[in-house]
Amino acid sequence: MKQVITLLAGISMYITGLAQTDSTEHEQNDTIRVGGMIIIKKHGHDKDNDNNEAKSYHRKNKSGRISTNWWIVDLGFTNYTDNTDYTSAAIQNPVTGFAPGLNKDDFKLRTGKSVNVNIWVFMQKLNITHNVVNLKYGLGVELNNYRYRQPIKFLTNPTQVVFDNVKSYSKNKLAADYITVPLLLNFNFTPHKKHGFGFSAGASAGYLYSSRQKTITNTDGKEKEHDDFDLRPWKISYIGELTLGYVKLYASIASQSMFEKGLDQTPYSFGLRLSNW
Secondary structure (H helix, E strand, C coil), rough: CCCHHHHHHHHHHHHHHHHCCCCCCCEEEEEEEEEEEEEEECCCCCCCCCCCCCEECCCCCCCCEEEEEEEEEEEEEEEEECCCCCCHHHHHHHCCCCCCCCCCHHHHHHHCCCCCEEEEEEEEEECCCCCCCEEEEEEEEEEEEEEECCCCCECCCCCEEEECCCCEEEEEEEEEECCCCEEEEECCCCCCCCCEEEEEEEEEEEEEEEEEEEEEEEECCCEEECCCCCCCEEEEEEEEEEEEEEEEEEEEEEECEECCCCCCCEEEEEEECCCCC
């Protein structure tokens, strides 16, 4: 029923537009708007001669308050600030300690191979003030790979980290993946340019949906252990963006340790953002 009413209303508007003919001897134009197209019918001066002219124009739609950017990709590096007290009983107790016998150097990462890849399904920008101040939000996944230098191994039930000096490790990484919702306040200093200058600042909330340790050794080959390893299920981070023309940078730092107990390691990441805005 709604489709019929809409169709009848459209036909009525079209007929009304066609009925707007010249009723005076002065030159007048008939204008018909069909969606984003404008049709102008221009009448000639000689009434006896059919010298009418019709032209059509496409009207550009004014940009709305909300713009959407699909499938944004971040490519960068990840690491953490380690403030763990390795002399505490929570770490060194042989039975209940999280990492007995280990120290800060055992948890150092291979910085060039500890990578962060974020895939944002979408991001939207809500115009607040003349496209200069905007609210940005979205949905995506954060993929973090922490590559260890030393042959440390996570054990489960209960979680404990040990130094495995029996095997030779060619690869040793802890992966932590999150479903994340970011919220930022954006400042665009060049709103009329497609590739302008500005920055954004805000926070994000991420839920841990997958975590695993992947190792490659000379004896066992490739192994993958899935567990939460006492990682926090939620990660709240402070985030920022910097737009310099075609170059877009991002950074984030968690508000607390990524582990619920034992280790006090606060992750951060930074890199290049591949995005339209």
